[in-house]
Amino acid sequence: MDAYLVLHRGTRWTDVYRLAGSEDVFLGRSSQNQIVLRSGRASRRHARISCEPAGWCVEDLASRNGVFVNDVPINGQSPTPLEEGDRLQVAGFEMRFTYDLARWAGPSTAVGEHAGADAGLDEGATEDAMLLGDEFASEIESPWLDIVSQSPAQTLESRKNPPNPSEHTDSANLSLLQMAFAMGRLDSDEGDFEPASTLLLQTLASQLPAAEIALYLFDEARELPLPRHVHQRPGHRYRRPPENLVRQILAPGAAALLARNILGDRHLATADTRGEIDVESLVLAPLHVPAQQPATDPSQLRPAGGLVHVTTGAGDASLQERDLALIVTACEIFCEACRSQHQRHQLEQTLHQSKQTISRLRTQLAGRVEILGRSDAIADVQVKIAQVARTDAAVLLRGESGSGKELVASAIHFASRRAEGPMVCLNCAALSKDLLESELFGHEKGAFTGATDSKKGKFEAASGGTLMLDEIGEMNLELQAKLLRVLEGHPFERVGGQTAVRVDVRVIAATHRDLQAMVSSGDFRQDLFYRLHVIEIVVPPLRSRGRDIVLLAEHFVSSFVQSMGRGPMSISPAARQKLLGYSWPGNVRELRNVLERAVVMAPLDIRGPHEIGPDELLMAPAMQGNVVAPPRADTEGTPPGISLAELERQHIEQVLQSTGGNKSKASGILGIERSTLDRKLKRYAEN
DSSP states (O other): OOOEEEEEEETTTTEEEOOOOTTOEEEEETTTTTEEETTTTHHHHTTEEETTTTTTEEEEEEEEOEEEEEEEEETSSSSSEETTTEEEEEETTEEESSSOHHHHHHGGGGGTOSSSSSTOHHHHHHHHHHOOOTOOOOOOTOOOOEEEOOOOOHHHHHHHHHHOHHHHHHHHHHHHHHHHHHHTTTTOOOOOOOOHHHHHHHHHHHHOOOOOOEEOOOTTTTTOOOOSEEOOOOTTTOOOHHHHHHHTSSSTTTOOOESSOTTTTTSSOOOOTTTTEEEEEEEEEOOOOOOOOOOOOSSOOOOOOOEEEEEEETTSOOHHHOOOHHHHHHHHHHHHHHHHHHHHHHHHHHHHHHHHHHHHHHHHHHHSSSSOOOSHHHHHHHHHHHHTSSSSEEEEOOOOTTTSHHHHHHHHHHHSSSTTSEEEEEEEGGGGHHHHHHHHHEEEEEEEETSSSSOOHHHTTTTTTTTEEEEEGGOHHHHHHHHHHHHOOOEEETTTTTSOOOOOHHHEEEESHHHHHHHHSSOHHHHHHHHTTEEEEEEGGGGSSTTTTHHHHHHHHHHHHHHHHOOOOEOOOOHHHHHHSSOOOOHHHHHHHHHHHHHHHSSSSSSOEEEEGGGGGGOGGGGGGGSSSOOOOOOOOOOOOOOOHHHHHHHHHHHHHHHTTTTHHHHHHTOHHHEEEEEHHHHHHHH
């Protein structure tokens, strides 16, 4: 009965020798043995495996280091029977004896605890092999100890014309290098492995002239398809591998398989048209090409996506370890090229999607920074934006709270050469002195209590782009000095740091206060004012923009309807008149809030388009006649030459009177935060 000796080589390949019929098989160091052991621990003729009436047996031929079966030395006086799954240990090698090849020729983990990365080699055997030398050591991950099977005729022929291993190795390495470079230059569509497959077969055919070679790529059904590529010599026919062997090589974690002396073995080869098995040796190497569907668990071993099948026929030389090393290495280069191609196409697809997303976001952002309006006041602002955007000059934006200063700053940024860079905004009134310095210039770890990590400031975050400093008038004098140095091109240091930091930032400052008056009172540095006041743009209040109020209202309604998924809505003529008759102390911010509430609170059970009426516009009590509207810039009661700061103060006092001193209501009417109102009132009291 036929049996097999199976030797695992770590996780890369498995070596199989077929024990056929009544032929005795000798193991030892001599090249006249059927199985040659390249180890200084092996005797010239170390052991014999023979088929006795009771079954296969192993016999120690008076070797120096003995023969072990399942770690137990055998008696050298008589043959020792071998049972299914026995571990045969000879000169540091460990082989598995089996009648069922499918049980032991799969993934290397099936061999048991004695198989591993060193293929069952002990320390002494490795040392002997290193002293003896190994002609295959230059191959990638080739083992120091090799098990080689040869027929006596081949051994005699080898002695007459001994091969030159170095020439074979140099030729193989050069061929592999050329294949790797050629595959690196390929540029094919995703999933199209045809060019790489052709290169792989050409490389193997040039190095294995006496072999038939086929390459298979599997679909999701995992059935053996027709070979994708076949190389066969003139006068020879290629035959597919048997299904049972394919299933073994496709198991997760399966290694390449080298099998020799397999003439007549129907487990390892398929018959020809006459029903004969004329294959002498074979190699099956798995191809781990990328799957169409990604694995849910990346750590889980996937079955191979294909295989390479190499055979030699009767009368031809058997495939050897050097051939196996060549095939495995070439297959790994091919698989790596396929994985690189797959990853490159994934990156290209991701990049394409990212570009589409960026384009879409830019379109949306462009809509957000679009300054709507047809009034003369807003037209003047748009002209100045177009002029300023072409330069890197500092800009000072002035205007009431909520009038759209940040929108103007964004429009300048996205119309400038810095549009690809970041747009960073910082409200100077929202932070204390120490926190504002840290936010502007960053801090190092341990610079103050709570600084558990280093942090970049807004200047570093905005490098290459634009930094908007809102409410610049609220910055203290000490921090103004440090800001001035940065604006003049000097480097700065993070809080608690010593390393100089240089940035390329365009600064746009914004304020609702009269900075000139603050310079006169000593609350703002004159040199910083001149540095910021290169170009001034005054953003007009909403009440001075006439019909722009209706235009903005319609835009807000359309935007809210779309984002909230509501039905079509419009503004009634009466509601438009109400919008135009209101003074809008909170400016555009207040208008936006009023329209957002109207859309949110619109009836849900209506059918067809909804028209927003005047009663749905909840405005400040000024519309109810409870307060007097704030004076306009052209009102006769306004003293000539009154500053913007004084006008703001008068307006805040009037709103507070109308609410009976209720600061929460007053801040809602003014469109500012309660903390901002408290800060303003405190400053008024101090002055």
